[in-house]
Amino acid sequence: MVDDEFKFKGKSLAELKQMDIKDFAKLLNSRKRRSLSRDVLKTAEPLLDKIRAVNDGKRSKPIKTHLRIVPVLPEMIGTTIGIYNGKEFNEVLIQEEMLGLFLGEL
Template sequence: MSSEYRTGREGEFTYRGHTLDELRDLELDEVAELLPARQRRTIGRGLTAQHEKLLEKVRDADPEETANDPIRTHLRDMPVLPAFVGKTFSVYNGQEFERVEVEPEMLGHYLGEFVLTRTSVEHGQAGIGATRSSKFVPLK
């Protein structure tokens, strides 16, 4: 499976000197040592019951299955772990579930970083009476 993910000059994906297959074989505590400080702290303090449940669901899921029926979650604060790579998630953004396909480059980030909660605002024209200058908008 690691042959699918190619990056960098060397060809095979590595995260801090470890290949994807090596990372999958490591225990959660060993993976946590490789993650950035914020994610290391999250795992070190202990994952909640909801996080553990999601992790079990991910470990049991088949990547081909998740492509058609993604794993739905509200847990935007779940760190992306090696078990997540190749799987598809539907992450809640506050309004709807948005699809996220986890790639190896996402390791060490949070799921919520890939689903924006705010959209860009595109303002239209001001209505008549909205501003002082709009009183003089020609009717034609």
């Protein structure tokens, strides 16, 4: 029997989406945990607000960001984000396998 359900550190995607960001940070490695405990979340709050608006259906414009240091969080899964690489915005569809990676690594 093959279990096709996605798991991240033993947690299903539904469990991850219900978690608080601080609880999700405990599942990450130390570098990403440290960046989430610092001011990254304060600087990324406008980006997270835009992602929440897209998920709620209140926003239809594509999301563009220069914030490459923000880790991929469970609420970002399924959205398309334009990440600036210094020259142009690269459109990236956030998938489950990208959880915990920095946006700059995508």
